[in-house]
Amino acid sequence: xxxxxxxxxxxLLVAQAIVLNIVERMIPVPFITPGSKLGLANIITVVxxxxxxxxxxxxxxxxxxxxxxILVGNMTGFFYSLxxxxxxxxxxxxxxxxxxxxxxxxxxxxIGAVFHNVGQVIIAAVVIQNIKITTYLPVLLIAGIGTGIxxxxxxxxxxxxxxxxxx
Numbered sequence: 001x002x003x004x005x006x007x008x009x010x011x012l013l014v015a016q017a018i019v020l021n022i023v024e025r026m027i028p029v030p031f032i033t034p035g036s037k038l039g040l041a042n043i044i045t046v047v048x049x050x051x052x053x054x055x056x057x058x059x060x061x062x063x064x065x066x067x068x069x070i071l072v073g074n075m076t077g078f079f080y081s082l083x084x085x086x087x088x089x090x091x092x093x094x095x096x097x098x099x100x101x102x103x104x105x106x107x108x109x110x111i112g113a114v115f116h117n118v119g120q121v122i123i124a125a126v127v128i129q130n131i132k133i134t135t136y137l138p139v140l141l142i143a144g145i146g147t148g149i150x151x152x153x154x155x156x157x158x159x160x161x162x163x164x165x166x167x
Contacts, residue, residue, distance in 0.1 A: 010048075010056055017044035017064040022072055039113055039147045041068070045089060046109050046155035051162065054093050061085045076127065080120045087119035088112040105159070109152030113144035 001009070020040035027038065041064055048057040065085050069078035092112040095103055117140040124133045 006052075006056075010052070010060060013044050013048055013060050014063045014067070017041040017060065018068050018071065020044065021064065021068040025072055037147070039116065039144075039151050042088065042109070042112055042116070042151045043155045043158065045085070046092065046105065046112065046151060047158050047162070049089075049092055049096050049108065050105065050155070050159055057089060057093070058086075061089050079127075080123050083123045084116035084119040087122075088116035091115035104152070105156045106149055106152030109155060110145055110148030113148030113151065114141055117141055117144045 018041075020043065024038055024040045044064070045057065045061055048060050052060075062082075062085075065078065065081045069075075069081065073081070089112070092108050092115075095108045095111045099107070117137065121134055121137050121140065125131050
């Protein structure tokens with residue numbers, strides 16, 4: 001992939017992640033767990049892990065978090081998204097690189113969802129200065145497994161589509 005083509009592809013992924021983030025904020029999520037979301041923007045992160053370098057994927061995550069926070073977020077949400085996004089990316093990338101054929105894209109996505117929740121709970125514990133918030137983590141992890149499956153399935157289909165167009 002040429003340098004210009006790669007830059008355009010990364011820009012499109014960032015734009016798609018921002019749009020998915022904004023759309024997700026409009027969807028009333030019928031989860032029992034307050035704070036749970038579908039993680040639609042993570043579809044783009046999973047796609048980037050499988051199609052780009054770690055450095056490029058890291059840039060996509062950072063740009064998405066910053067730009068989405070500027071457009072529709074706030075500073076507290078920024079720190080939750082940033083911590084969850086970075087921890088999730090690192091966990092997914094390690095699983096992808098070390099897991100090889102032994103872990104599917106859905107498995108990588110589930111790991112990302114779980115670690116995204118872990119990152120957010122860590123920030124919540126720091127913000128409210130109470131470690132007891134971690135008792136909420138098992139509920140979030142169960143929701144994360146479901147959303148991770150959805151994100152993984154969607155990312156898998158998107159990668160198939162993108163490869164048809166030589167991205």
